Amino acid sequence: MQRAGRLANRTAVVTGAASGLGRAVAVALAQEGANVILHHLLPDEQAAATETARQVQALGRTGIVVQADITQPAGAYTVAEAAIAAFDHVDILVNNAGFRLKQPFDGMTLELFEATMAANMGGTFLMVRHLLPLMRARSYGRIVTTVDSTAMEGARGMTAYGAAASALLGFTRSLVHEFGDNDITANCVCPGHLPPDADGEEEDWAGITPAYVFLASDDAYAMIGQTLRPSP
Structure with missing residues (x-):
């Protein structure tokens, strides 16, 4: 008999779920009983996102793939509408999509800086903007945002990306x-020592995904604006 799990009958939206950490988080949520909307950005990620859905469905859960640019209002709305159409509500939002730019400061332009901020903050803002009212309507919700370690430690060539990562921390703490x-x-997960391409196999994330499951569960009721820093 399949155990109920800590997230039984919950509905989750995971952005950036085609591969890597996003896929691992989506599967981990499904293992605990959640049905999952699986967002991806690019058309050429469709096959990878479909594989994520297959892994979710193999656990007896519903996995629905949605392609959209969530940095644009229409794209975020598309993801929210897919969740409403499939499940009528959303309990969990995992903001995992982002754009990791490495650019030395001497070559940084205002346009590139602003684009990096928009790519990383915009999607999170819009997804919360669309889904928070649904959570309020049910007086329940869990928002978990992935934050790169550059927000804590900094790194050469990461001024724009580090600023965007830090903005996610401030956004969550104020939200x-x-x-x-x-x-x-609303809480953050700031994984440490990610694989160089941030697209590792499932075992690379085994030490990280439990943080997401915990923050998505009822057990995290007292976690408010916190940041967990697990390492694989």
Whole structure:
């Protein structure tokens, strides 16, 4: 008999779920009972996203693939509408999509800096903007955002990306003050020592995905604006 799991009957949206950490998180949530909307950005990621859905479905859960540019309002709306059409509600949002830019500061332009901020902050902002009202309507929600370690440690060539990662921390810490008395939480996971291409196999993420499962569960009711830093 399949165990119920900590996330039984929950619905999750995972952005950037075609491969790597996003896929691992989506599968980990499904292992605990969640049905998952699996977002990806590029058309050529369709096959990889479909494989993520296959792994979710192999666990007896529903996995639905949605392609969209969530840095644009219409794209984020598309993902939200897919979740509503399939499940009528969303309990968990994992903001994992992002654009990792390495560019020495001497070659940085304002346009590139702003584009990096928009690519990393914009999608998270818009997904929260669309899904938070659904969570408020049910007085329940879990928002978990992936934050790169450059937000904590910095790195050469990462001024724009590090600034965007730090902005996600500040966004999350302030967002929690908007929830009122609802059982809604927002927290971050800042993984350490990621594979160089951030696209490792499932075993590379075994030490990281439990942090997401915990923050997505009822057990994390007292975690408010916190950042967990697991390493594989």
